[in-house]
Amino acid sequence: MFLEPPKEIQLEFIKKENFYHNADKIDEDIDVLIDWLSKQPHLPNVADRVWLKHFLIGCKNNLQRTKKVLESYFVVRADLPELFDDLTTDAEWAKNAMKIGKISLMPKMTPEANRVHILRTIENNDSEFNAVAMCKGTLKTIDYLMRREPIYGMVFIFDLQHCQLSYLLSFTPSLTKNLMRCIHEATPLRVKGIHYVNPPKFVSRLVSFFKMFLPTKIQNRILIHENFESLHKHIPKDVLPNEYGGTAGSIEKLEEELFENFKEDDESWKSRPQADLSKRPAQEKSSEMDMSGTFKKLNLD
Known part of the structure; x- marks a missing residue:
């Protein structure tokens, strides 16, 4: 897959949002991160300077924030x-997840340098939906x-054309909380938008309920499109x-390209x-909102 670099x-937006730093300063900060990681008893030694550079830039070159997110x-x-x-x-x-849903990345960035990630359900009556698998795919x-x-920001599009109510109800509160922890606390990215397209009638009320468990900033970035x-x-x-209604190419082709490109990372994912x-040094756990249970008792009538 050819991911077009920023134009x-x-x-201009990247510089305005303080993602830009001169190369010498970035190299110095990467040295600091490598040294810091080597001194953390519970963290692995990482010397991949390109990966650390992307991490650092995604955290707007803030060393302390980068360390916090790296640990997470x-x-x-x-x-x-x-x-x-x-x-x-x-x-x-x-393999099973691909029988129910597909994922893709758009080659072009938005003008605000955001990558667009599309997840869509496909018509299939023979396979069981697995919410954990969809989370793993993202x-x-x-x-x-x-x-x-570097990930400057991401926009998520959920195409629900063939989505069944049972699919969304399988995203339990605990799974939702864990997914948000993985994205919001443990990756150097900003969720710039969540868009639902081809929504069934039940989606609006369910999304309103789901919003209660999200940060206010993200709540305000969720939109349902008719x-x-x-x-x-x-x-x-x-x-x-x-x-x-776009011009970026066939979504099926983009999905196939992403899957083929995923194979490039198979060996690194294994190790x-x-x-x-x-x-890990003892730390006080921050209080977390109780999200135990499931959505199954939610009244969507």
Whole structure:
């Protein structure tokens, strides 16, 4: 997959948003991060300067924030193995998930330098929906991106044309909380928009309930679109696939390209560095909103 680099309009935005730093300063900060990681008893030694550079830039070159997010990145992968076990393309969960849903990345950035990630359900009555697998697919996509470029921001589009109510109800509060922890606390990215397209009638009330568990900033970035003209007010047509009234190409081709490119990372996913939680220094746990239970008792009439 060819991910187009930032052009002049995106570079102007990147500089305005303080993502830009001179190369010498970035090199110095990467040295600091490598040294810091080597002194953390529970974190792996990482010397991949390109990956660390992307991480640092994604944190707007803030060293302290980068250290905090780096620790969370490794800790959450050890703490929630169900979301990170076996991320290779030939994993059984991945094969099953593709019978229900598809994921893609758009080659072009938005003018604000955001990458657009589309998840859509497909028509299939023979396979069971697996919410954990869909979460793993998104986390895998984020990791794929971080290896290739700094992530300045991401926009998520959920195409619900063939979505059943049972699919959304399988995203339990605890799974939702864990997914948000992985994205919001443990990756150097900003969620700039969440857009629902082709929504069934039940989506509006369910999304309103779901919003209660999200930060206010993200709540305000969630939109439900009854038509693609509404979506075009937020995302330019040249960024979107043909099926959404855009000009970026066939969504099926983009999905196939992403899956093929995922294979480039299979070996690294098999041997990815991990945290050793048994060596983690004692820390006070921050209070978390209770999200135990499921959505199954939610009244959507």
